[in-house]
Amino acid sequence: MRNRGEQTICAISTPPGVGGVAVIRVSGPQALLICKKIAPGLTQKEIKSHQIYFTKIKDTATGISGGETVDEVVVSYFANGKSFTGEEVVEISCHGSEYVAEKIVDLLVDNGCKLAEKGEFTYRAFMNNKIDLVQAESVLSLIQSQNQASARVAVRQLQGYVSKQFEKLESDLTWCLAHIEASIDFSTEGIDVVDPVVLIQKLKAIRVDLSALVSSYRSGRLVKDGIKVVLLGKPNVGKSSLLNIFSQDDKAIVTPVAGTTRDVIQATTLFDGFRFTISDTAGLRATEDLVEKIGVDRSQKEAGKADVVLYVFDGTEPDWQIAKTQLSEVNSPVLILVNKTDLLSESQRAEFRKKLQNLSANYQEQDIIFTSGLDPKSRDRVLTSVKTKIGQLNVLDEAMITSARQYEMSRHALEMLDASLQELEKNMGAEFIAMYLKDSLMSIQRILGHVFDDQIMDRVFKEFCIGK
Ligand SMILES: Nc1nc2c(ncn2[C@@H]2O[C@H](COP(=O)(O)OP(=O)(O)OP(=O)(O)O)[C@@H](O)[C@H]2O)c(=O)[nH]1
Ligand SMILES: [Mg+2]
Structure with missing residues (x-):
């Protein structure tokens, strides 16, 4: 090419x-x-x-x-x-x-x-x-976008919104580096080119901008790849029924037999501009059945990959001891779904909530949702809560990184910036400060494609299709 x-x-x-x-x-x-x-x-x-x-x-x-x-x-x-x-x-x-x-x-x-x-x-x-390269990657993101939020973010990248942030970092870092290098050149003549206090202030300001970009990747990834939600719980509590309601599709087999689902079943759905990937899993229980055992293993692995786990209770017959054990094994953020609430009275619901809060102080009011696998209205409430649980996904106001490449390189730039700040604060030699800063600057320039690098070009363009 x-x-x-x-x-x-x-x-x-x-x-x-x-x-x-x-x-x-x-x-x-x-x-x-x-x-x-x-x-x-x-x-x-x-x-x-x-x-x-x-x-x-x-x-x-x-x-x-x-x-x-x-x-x-x-x-x-x-x-x-x-x-x-x-x-x-x-x-x-x-x-x-x-x-x-x-x-x-x-x-x-x-x-x-x-x-x-x-x-x-x-x-x-x-x-x-x-x-620039950031815009080139946005072309790919835009082609691949499958929901309103990811298309919006990609268009903003294409228009140069993110590039401008990186260009500002490039220019600020260049200013700092130029002054440090000049101070090395003039050191023997006893001329102070830049006051270290001013330099520290300037680098700290760069750090704020760069960290904001680095942390935007979490939201960026969720916007681009979708939000991964995993339904987990004992057999027969209604996980598959809920999957079908959330995905508005008859994806999973539902029967009154405990242990119906044996494998992970995935469905995607669009809600409020975002894409959700929802996994239904085999009910968690100790079993001698080999196939079911493998299924339970897979359920746990799937939960490990979730942005949010939906732990489902059967509201009519909660098993608190088992729930406590199962919940303690989940490391992702959890929402509790109390299912089959069509069969519960108001007072039973209130009691359930109290017991749940006794089980762990972790579960706030907003983390507990009463659902019914027979009622499509559960969908909006649960998916809205998932979004709230994940936190602010502000796709309009901020420059957002969605590319793994840009994220890795920004993180490296941040590490190098921190290293140079440490050297500066310890009053170490200007050569070291300059070395780290140069590395940080190079990383930003690579992101934009302002320095040519074969490997980076290959990485960016190999994902495209012919004709783009
Ligand atoms: N009344 C009532 N019944 C429900 C509700 N949700 C599910 N059921 C019934 O409960 C039974 C089990 O539902 P499933 O969705 O298969 O449960 P599951 O958790 O996927 O079960 P496993 O696959 O065995 O782990 C079925 O007979 C459903 O019709 C609900 O909200 N209310
Ligand atoms: Mg099932």
């Missing part, structure tokens, strides 16, 4: 399969020239940037005079420097047959195009300074 800038590339940009239209993208110095060869009608027109043209794609290899018409298409033209990739780009919208789209790509290749590699259009946009 790296040395192909001189070549003109093409690919189908719409998903495989049949659709109303398919779009073929062509980018590079010869984009229009090659397209004119397969759409001779374009040669008679004056082609202007950001205009569309109706024309025919012709296959001249068939022997038919003037070539056989492959399809009637609409061609959009973007001049060099005025497109997403920064190069000359032609987009051909044809009828959405897989055969037709592939035929057009074949014709483009026969006339001099190269097939694009995964993410090569976005890579070119990056290489031509149209976007």
